Amino acid sequence: MDIDFHKFAAGSGIACAILPLFERTTEPDPLPARLFPWAAEHPGLLDFRGKDNECLLLHDPAGAAGGSPAARLLLWGLGKKDKGSLKSLRDAVAGALKFCRERSFVSVGLPLAALEALRDAGIVADMATAVRESAAAALLGLYRGDLCRGKEDEDEERPADPVSFSFLYDEEEIPLFAAARLGAGEARGVVLARDLANFPANRMTPAMLADEARKVAEKYGFSCRIFDDEQIFSMGMGALYAVGCGSRNGPRFAVLEHCPEGKEEDRPLVVAGKGITFDSGGISLKPSASMHEMKSDMAGAAAVIGLFAALGEAPDCAGLPRIVGLIAAAENMPGGGATRPGDVITALSGNTVEIQNTDAEGRLALCDALTYAQKTFRPSALIDLATLTGACVIALGDYGIGLFTDDGELRAAVLDAAREDGDLVWPMPLWDEYDKNLKSEIADVSNIGPREGGAIHAALFLRRFIEKGTRWAHLDIAGPGWVGKSSPLNPAPGATGAGVRLLCRLLRDTRVLLRA
Ligand code: BES
Ligand code: MN
Ligand code: ZN
Numbered sequence: 001m002d003i004d005f006h007k008f009a010a011g012s013g014i015a016c017a018i019l020p021l022f023e024r025t026t027e028p029d030p031l032p033a034r035l036f037p038w039a040a041e042h043p044g045l046l047d048f049r050g051k052d053n054e055c056l057l058l059h060d061p062a063g064a065a066g067g068s069p070a071a072r073l074l075l076w077g078l079g080k081k082d083k084g085s086l087k088s089l090r091d092a093v094a095g096a097l098k099f100c101r102e103r104s105f106v107s108v109g110l111p112l113a114a115l116e117a118l119r120d121a122g123i124v125a126d127m128a129t130a131v132r133e134s135a136a137a138a139l140l141g142l143y144r145g146d147l148c149r150g151k152e153d154e155d156e157e158r159p160a161d162p163v164s165f166s167f168l169y170d171e172e173e174i175p176l177f178a179a180a181r182l183g184a185g186e187a188r189g190v191v192l193a194r195d196l197a198n199f200p201a202n203r204m205t206p207a208m209l210a211d212e213a214r215k216v217a218e219k220y221g222f223s224c225r226i227f228d229d230e231q232i233f234s235m236g237m238g239a240l241y242a243v244g245c246g247s248r249n250g251p252r253f254a255v256l257e258h259c260p261e262g263k264e265e266d267r268p269l270v271v272a273g274k275g276i277t278f279d280s281g282g283i284s285l286k287p288s289a290s291m292h293e294m295k296s297d298m299a300g301a302a303a304v305i306g307l308f309a310a311l312g313e314a315p316d317c318a319g320l321p322r323i324v325g326l327i328a329a330a331e332n333m334p335g336g337g338a339t340r341p342g343d344v345i346t347a348l349s350g351n352t353v354e355i356q357n358t359d360a361e362g363r364l365a366l367c368d369a370l371t372y373a374q375k376t377f378r379p380s381a382l383i384d385l386a387t388l389t390g391a392c393v394i395a396l397g398d399y400g401i402g403l404f405t406d407d408g409e410l411r412a413a414v415l416d417a418a419r420e421d422g423d424l425v426w427p428m429p430l431w432d433e434y435d436k437n438l439k440s441e442i443a444d445v446s447n448i449g450p451r452e453g454g455a456i457h458a459a460l461f462l463r464r465f466i467e468k469g470t471r472w473a474h475l476d477i478a479g480p481g482w483v484g485k486s487s488p489l490n491p492a493p494g495a496t497g498a499g500v501r502l503l504c505r506l507l508r509d510t511r512v513l514l515r516a
């Protein structure tokens with residue numbers, strides 16, 4: 001679906017205009033009748049209350065020939081004004097777009113006047129935010145996670161997405177064009193991240209995941225380098241290699257880079273993602289209940305690739321700092337070549353690791369990515385995203401992202417970015433006292449600590465690979481990477497693209513991250 005702008009005028013040819021409206025207290029909201037005089041006489045208008053998700057579809061009695069900017073008007077309830085938020089707007093736009101798809105409306109319009117009303121009511125800070133979030137919500141609301149339908153699907157009537165979603169303006173405003181493009185670009189990044197994580201593991205192997213990184217690089221002009229299993233081995237990435245050796249689908253390591261001209265010497269922001277395309281647990285095999293969900297154990301890597309897609313779509317890509325994305329991809333399987341509990345491997349850093357539990361594989365894949373990042377790039381900041389621990393889900397629930405960092409500024413920046421539009425990020429401790437729990441009798445470190453505080457022990461394991469002076473943050477997205485319950489912007493069960501928009505928002509305010 002294209003996102004664009006149209007003058008709010010007769011003959012725009014929009015099939016349906018949507019108007020999000022708050023619940024009214026007394027008189028009907030005057031906005032519909034003001035924008036669409038033909039609707040003024042419509043008796044249904046008197047009945048519409050604007051309750052949460054209430055909707056009313058009105059038709060211009062004169063049809064397309066009537067010269068109205070839109071042949072139909074869809075009123076969508078936002079619920080109570082005092083409870084209004086950016087989320088109410090996003091949910092309404094997403095709901096309205098789904099409604100329009102069900103009815104095969106080809107073009108959908110949103111009058112900017114409706115967003116101005118939300119701004120005047122203090123629900124959104126400014127028009128750019130309202131436009132950006134509406135554009136994103138329109139695309140995310142239409143997301144379908146069913147990527148593998150085959151023959152059955154051809155038989156079924158499946159309505160196609162509208163061809164266009166247009167903001168209807170009275171006067172052109174360039175900043176709003178950029179805002180729409182930004183929101184749409186971020187949503188396309190989220191959609192890609194969801195797709196990658198929703199594909200089953202036989203259709204998204206480490207090689208395929210790395211190939212997706214390459215495709216994004218080719219499409220948007222980033223550079224991309226991919227290391228295969230032999231190169232991973234000979235480079236000395238013994239930890240990532242150890243995770244992949246029980247699978248016929250060998251590991252891959254991908255390096256994406258956005259380097260604007262003249263910034264080649266800048267220290268980049270490096271973002272690393274856990275890319276376990278399937279986590280069976282390895283020899284420390286997981287129980288079979290919901291093991292299939294472990295096809296999305298590459299949600300961190302998917303977020304990194306989605307971030308680059310979003311950057312590529314952004315209106316001011318060249319104005320961004322130097323950014324590097326690392327994908328540590330492997331399949332954790334219990335094949336004949338698999339790493340055994342008790343094995344000792346040497347990581348890229350030179351540290352030896354006793355692998356006491358092969359199901360604690362994410363930290364192994366990531367530790368080599370972290371070492372690679374520091375050796376190669378001297379990052380201005382290093383952020384990793386990973387579906388790292390079930391313990392983090394126990395601690396923070398299905399939607400909470402655990403944030404682990406010793407850097408106060410980076411912590412504040414991530415929390416600010418999250419707060420801005422409702423990502424649930426919570427700071428977690430990196431207590432030195434717990435670090436000794438990772439002690440191994442035979443190697444430099446063990447890959448597991450006690451079960452209690454499992455998310456902290458995993459993060460402390462990663463910190464062992466962070467050199468003094470590197471500003472580093474770890475985001476455990478094990479909970480929010482996947483949802484069991486659907487919401488207006490996210491069908492379930494399925495992947496969410498968690499982390500993509502959080503990183504995008506963080507990048508919009510890069511001051512903290514770019515201090516050399
Ligand atoms: N990929 C899992 C963590 C996970 C669990 C992600 C649930 C999403 C939902 C990770 O590799 C894992 O298996 N972690 C173990 C670590 C343990 C063996 C120390 C865990 O959390 O149980
Ligand atoms: Mn695991
Ligand atoms: Zn895992």
